[in-house]
Amino acid sequence: MPIETIFGNLQGLKPSQLKQLRRLYHQRIPGDRITTPEFAQRLAAVSTEINKPVCAYLNRRGQVIRVGVGTPRQTQIPLMELPRYGAERLSGIRCIATQLKPEASSDAALTSMALQRLDALVVMNVTASGFKKRGGAASGYVKEAYLAHLTPQDSRILTATQGGGNISTSDYSPPSWSISPPMSLDMLGKQDFMDLVEGLEEEFRREYTALDVDSDHERVLIVGIMTGDLSSQEFQDTLAEIARLVDTAGGDVVQMLQQKRNRVHPQTVVGEGKVQEIALAAQTLGANLVVFDRDLSPAQVRNLEAQIGVRVVDRTEVILDIFAQRAQSGAGKLQVELAQLEYMLPRLTGRGQAMSRLGGGIGTRGPGETKLETERRAIQRRITRLQKEVNQLQAHRERLRQRRQNQGVPTVSIVGYTNAGKSTLLNALTNAEVYTADQLFATLDPTTRRLTVPHAVSGDRQEILLTDTVGFIHELPASLVDAFRATLEEVTEADALVHLVDLSHAAWLNQVRSVREILKQMPVTPGPAIVVFNKIDQANSETLALAREEFPMAVFISADKRLGLENLRQRLGQLINYAVSSQ
Structure with a gap:
């Protein structure tokens, strides 16, 4: 991907305006500053010029790594592309955003900050200055700015979910954040950014250590969906069983989320709002695996992983993992491998362009098959051989029974x-x-x-x-x-x-x-x-x-x-x- 790619809603933008947006990538801010008045005013001027909000994402070296047209929610970095440091760390990225008209609610921007675990979010209210540049367009200036950042959760909220397997479904609390009073650019520029970030991460580390987390175990978020004629007690029994399966597989259940639906969502199983809640919970609790209490289609897994930002598995995959750990004899290992490959085969589709040589472009044309087809063919050959061995095992056991x-x-x-x-x-x-x-x-x-x-x-x-x-x-x-x-x-x-x-x-x-x-x-x-x-x-x-x-x-x-x-x-x-x- 080109380094100067502009993300978001680019409809109606002129080439000259896109050029101004790309120039933002050449800006650099001192590492110990959140922003500078000069960079903030430049961002405000571009935003006013195109008459749209603009977001700039910077790393801790002060380099602009992403420019997007739209709100923080509309331009956020896909969760799968963000670094995963764990619950005790922030992402190392901050967002400087413009806002052309006061929003009724800032929840979407703050939720976006929490999902990405941003170091900080700066929202600047921008207004036209009245001074017109050559060509008649009014320049813009920053009227006021707000600084927001995450704050560590109370460890009691997290440890309440870890009590001898009695996992609560209601202890999850949305992430908390701190929002400053309105401040001028001069006040914002005087904030010591590194001191703020290091202090926050030290607090996160203390809270995370209080959980006594075993780093060798996966931290698992369980999602249950209640549909059909299932009674409340049967549903709770199902959740308890999936929690036991996760525990047997070697994972630590940190939270359970549930949703009651008339039918499952065809793309994401649960609704859009619940997907966002799952993503927030995974970030807040430091979960690195999400387990659903039912079987998922390959497309549902891909959609959920893209939106949640961590690996997603279903009930069958957890059971297969347990079987793989438990198999001791040659016959047991043989049967487990066959089951795993038969489960994996239909899930190869859609693993990205990296799996294909037919995507177009230099070096991809001509005879040959996709990498996906090569892998599928190899797995199918292995399945055929394993099935023959299982048939031989079946015949051997039949002779013993006879x-x-x-x-x-x-x-x-x-x-x-x-x-x-x-x-x-x-x-x-x-x-x-x-x-x-x-x-x-x-x-x-x-x-x-x-x-x-x-x-x-x-x-x-x-x-x-x-x-x-x-x-x-x-x-x-x-x-x-x-x-x-x-x-x-x-x-x-x-x-x-x-x-x-x-x-x-x-x-x-x-x-x-x-x-x-x-x-x-x-x-x-x-x-x-x-x-x-x-x-x-x-x-x-x-x-x-x-x-x-x-x-x-x-x-x-x-x-x-x-x-x-x-x-x-x-x-x-x-x-x-x-x-x-x-x-």
């Missing part, structure tokens, strides 16, 4: 919502040493162990094979279902299922429904299942009573405390007898 069936050993798979305690139950029943943690998707690879249970008829002991499987989640991403089909077949091919439910979870009933919905969508109908309520030691009496009423045939246990396991063994023997006799 061998077990030939041995006449019944199989039972433990299914359930993620973090229901499936691995803990397998360990408690079989003395296995499967990794367990109070985290979502702690287990990706299925583990099978032998278990002895009473025979339902003879009372003798019989062996069964008990398999721990990957956890389910509400609206399980289709890419994961496809990639993990080899693993999920452990569920569909089992003789019977243990549907494990975390009874201590506030949304346990919705989790039951989600798991049943996923099981219904399986290509092969799974075998008979019993519902087993886990973590009864952490559930209250009202929840226990409701569960017994809704599920009278269920088994109640605590895998961690080893409560009710003998009763579960008895019921497993009955379940296997029923499953085998029904085949």
